Amino acid sequence: MAAKPEIIAALDVESRDDALSLVGSLRGTIGYFKVGSRLFTAEGPRMIDEINNMGASVFLDLKFHDIPATVAGAVKAACAIGVKMMTLHTCGGVDMMKAAADAAAETSAKTGLPRPLLVGVTVLTSMASQDLSAVSCYEGDVESLVLRRAGKALEAGLDGIVSSVHETEAIRKKFGDTPVIVTPGIRPVGSASGDQKRIATPAAARDAGSDYLVIGRPIYQAPYPVEAAEAILAELLEEQGPSYA
Numbered sequence: 001m002a003a004k005p006e007i008i009a010a011l012d013v014e015s016r017d018d019a020l021s022l023v024g025s026l027r028g029t030i031g032y033f034k035v036g037s038r039l040f041t042a043e044g045p046r047m048i049d050e051i052n053n054m055g056a057s058v059f060l061d062l063k064f065h066d067i068p069a070t071v072a073g074a075v076k077a078a079c080a081i082g083v084k085m086m087t088l089h090t091c092g093g094v095d096m097m098k099a100a101a102d103a104a105a106e107t108s109a110k111t112g113l114p115r116p117l118l119v120g121v122t123v124l125t126s127m128a129s130q131d132l133s134a135v136s137c138y139e140g141d142v143e144s145l146v147l148r149r150a151g152k153a154l155e156a157g158l159d160g161i162v163s164s165v166h167e168t169e170a171i172r173k174k175f176g177d178t179p180v181i182v183t184p185g186i187r188p189v190g191s192a193s194g195d196q197k198r199i200a201t202p203a204a205a206r207d208a209g210s211d212y213l214v215i216g217r218p219i220y221q222a223p224y225p226v227e228a229a230e231a232i233l234a235e236l237l238e239e240q241g242p243s244y245a
């Protein structure tokens with residue numbers, strides 16, 4: 001039985017060999033791996049088969065954002081290759097998200113394969129308010145936008161959303177316990193924030209109510225990735241109050 005929240009290790013590495021060697025060494029500690037645009041672009045869908053064949057689950061994070069018909073087609077293809085969860089960008093709009101949800105349901109009914117969870121990216125954890133206003137007319141705070149986009153994602157039939165720890169409590173308060181909340185921007189105490197801006201510790205994400213923590217560099221760039229993952233799991237099992245970074 002996986003710990004709650006469950007850790008998803010991001011395989012943001014250059015090649016199949018690097019990815020499979022990480023999965024091989026982390027597999028005893030972590031059972032869920034994220035294939036994102038870097039690895040997928042370099043190595044393609046065979047990565048998903050290979051990770052599944054190692055007995056682990058795949059979170060496909062390609063943040064689909066296109067016209068409804070194109071995204072529906074991409075979701076069908078992703079359902080057929082056996083991913084357990086995948087991302088769309090809520091910026092693609094309600095019609096796009098509905099088309100994606102319908103496509104996932106149809107494909108799973110047709111193939112008999114389990115329907116993957118569909119989660120909508122709200123606002124990237126690398127963005128703060130000033131980054132949002134630089135590329136849009138939006139001058140409000142990040143939390144309001146995340147809540148608005150989360151509401152639209154759930155209304156459209158998605159299973160949940162991707163957001164930072166800083167909005168998780170507000171999402172739980174407004175939408176309850178059912179939506180799946182996936183949280184990147186996780187930084188154990190002492191690790192570098194890198195390009196991430198809306199960050200928090202694993203324990204803070206647990207206390208706020210996240211279901212899944214997506215963790216990349218703090219694990220794969222650690223001198224000893226297995227030990228780094230074990231330390232994060234130990235932190236998640238500790239009793240402690242919120243501790244935002």
Ligand code: C5P
Nearest residue numbers: 010036123124125184185214215216217
């Ligand atoms: O290395 P780090 O822990 O920052 O990696 C976080 C991962 O989560 C990256 O693979 C990134 O693509 C992904 N992600 C994110 N913010 C989102 C959605 C996904 O950082 N809103």
